[in-house]
Amino acid sequence: MxxxxxxxxxxxxxxxxxxxxxxxxxxxxxxxxxxxxxxxxxxxxxxxxxxxxxxxxxxxxxxxxxxxxxxxxxxxxxxxxxxxxxxxxxxxxxxxxxxxxxxxxxxxxxxxFQDLANELIEKVEVQVVRSIREKYGEDESLTNVWNHTMEELRCCGFKNYTDFDSSPYQIDNGNVYPPICCDQSDGPCSETLAAEFMGSIPGCFTKLVQLLEENAVIxxxxxxxxxxxxxxxxxxxxxxxxxxxxxx
Structure with a gap:
């Protein structure tokens, strides 16, 4: 009993x-x-x-x-x-x-199948960067999603600020990058300034991997x-x- x-x-x-x-x-x-x-x-x-x-x-x-x-x-x-x-x-x-x-x-x-995962990541990178360069600054839905993601993770682009090269946003705003890429909430972000902040403002994929690695033990x-x-x-x-x- x-x-x-x-x-x-x-x-x-x-x-x-x-x-x-x-x-x-x-x-x-x-x-x-x-x-x-x-x-x-x-x-x-x-x-x-x-x-x-x-x-x-x-x-x-x-x-x-x-x-x-x-x-x-x-x-x-x-x-x-x-x-x-x-x-x-x-x-x-x-x-x-x-x-x-x-x-x-x-x-x-x-x-x-770790190798297949790496191949998938490469495919994702190509597709994501292409979507940024074709639609960011023109497609409101995609632009809002990226802005929200970059603000939350404090990151810039998928790899780095160069993902925005030739994007509608850059063309319409005088060859500048999103403000977050220069660690600011507003104002022009030139290529020179964005390059200076690349070390402190990494790409969103890199930032996501860092977060996963930091919490891997948990x-x-x-x-x-x-x-x-x-x-x-x-x-x-x-x-x-x-x-x-x-x-x-």
């Missing part, structure tokens, strides 16, 4: 963590879809983008789906423990096992924590499943 009570408490703890993780991921997914000025908005403005790149625009829906599934998993685990339902516990175990296998497979694919810790919770939850659910079976 004491052992069963301990197992139930452990199920509540593990599934509470899964439920909270699902709520957090769901919230991030909703934010990504609602925030039209996010960096992902740039992808919507690229013509003839690679199919792999186009799929990134659906990341918000993916996060919403994953968050919803985790919420259901947390609910199944808690209810299965409270009601001592073998069916719910078995369903919980199967779903978590499938997700765990998918996570491992995804990690292996990312590791094996991301890895969170991933390992989720994997531990999933494994522990599966073990506890199976032990509780067997004990309930022995009682009956």
């Amino acid at each position: 004491c052992c069963s009570g301990f197992l139930k408490i452990m199920m509540f703890i593990f599934n509470g963590a899964i439920f909270l993780a699902g709520a957090a991921i769901l919230g991030v997914g909703v934010w990504v879809k609602v925030d039209s000025g996010s960096l992902l908005g740039v992808l919507d403005q690229i013509d003839d983008a690679p199919d792999e790149l186009a799929q990134l625009t659906n990341i918000g829906y993916l996060l919403i789906g994953v968050g919803a599934v985790l919420l259901v998993i947390g609910f199944l685990g808690c209810c299965g423990a409270i009601r001592e339902s073998r069916c719910m516990l078995l369903t919980f175990f199967c779903i978590v096992l499938i997700i765990f296998i998918a996570e491992v497979a995804g990690a292996v694919v990312l590791f094996v 991301v890895a810790a969170v991933a390992l924590g989720i994997a531990f919770v999933e494994i522990a939850a599966m073990v506890v659910s199976m032990i509780l499943y067997c004990k309930i079976g022995n009682k009956s």
Whole structure:
């Protein structure tokens, strides 16, 4: 009896963590879809983008789906423990096992296909820079997205200020660059001044990579924590499943 009570408490703890993780991921997914000025908005403005790149625009829906599934998993685990339902516990175990296998497979694919990722980045660079030079300063939607992105990340262009060469903005404003490229909110930004600030105002892709690298330890810790919770939850659910079976 004491052992069963301990197992139930452990199920509540593990599934509470899964439920909270699902709520957090769901919230991030909703934010990504609602925030039209996010960096992902740039992808919507690229013509003839690679199919792999186009799929990134659906990341918000993916996060919403994953968050919803985790919420259901947390609910199944808690209810299965409270009601001592073998069916719910078995369903919980199967779903978590499938997700765990998918996570491992995804990690292996990312590791094996790093070269393909580099090729995709090169394609993205060409497409993004072309869209800037053809539309920035003329297409209001694309211009607003880039302005918002550069202000939020404190960056200039995809690679650097030269991405704006021959753009409608530069042509219409006397061969100048966006003010952010010279670390200012307004006023002309000449090529000489933009070159001086290139070290302190990097390209947006470089800045994004820097942010990811700075938070890599946190991301890895969170991933390992989720994997531990999933494994522990599966073990506890199976032990509780067997004990309930022995009682009956």
